[in-house]
Amino acid sequence: MLDILGVSDRISVGIGRLFKGAMKEKSFKKAQKIWMALSTDVKRKILSNVWCGQCTTSVTICDYSMTMDSGVLVLRGFCSTCGHKVARVMECCGEEDKA
Ligand SMILES: [Zn+2]
Numbered sequence: 001m002l003d004i005l006g007v008s009d010r011i012s013v014g015i016g017r018l019f020k021g022a023m024k025e026k027s028f029k030k031a032q033k034i035w036m037a038l039s040t041d042v043k044r045k046i047l048s049n050v051w052c053g054q055c056t057t058s059v060t061i062c063d064y065s066m067t068m069d070s071g072v073l074v075l076r077g078f079c080s081t082c083g084h085k086v087a088r089v090m091e092c093c094g095e096e097d098k099a
Pocket of ligand 1: 052053054055056059079080081082083084
């Protein structure tokens with residue numbers, strides 16, 4: 001009986017983890033799709049124009065990952081100059097090009 005309880009406990013934890021993982025994966029895929037649709041030039045501009053609170057200037061983001069946050073593409077990574085955590089929120093994908 002104890003064994004059965006132990007197993008079912010482990011299964012429910014496993015399902016919870018799986019569900020969270022799927023949500024994260026979906027969010028990443030969507031973010032990646034938007035990101036891939038941008039031109040190399042735009043991407044380069046974005047990656048090299050991230051505000052670092054530590055350097056108090058625009059820096060290049062490195063080791064970044066992307067995700068969707070409230071329907072907005074967010075890049076999270078590190079400052080290439082000082083290694084401080086930086087993030088770039090892209091509220092209007094491609095809108096910058098309209099001007
Ligand atoms: Zn920095």
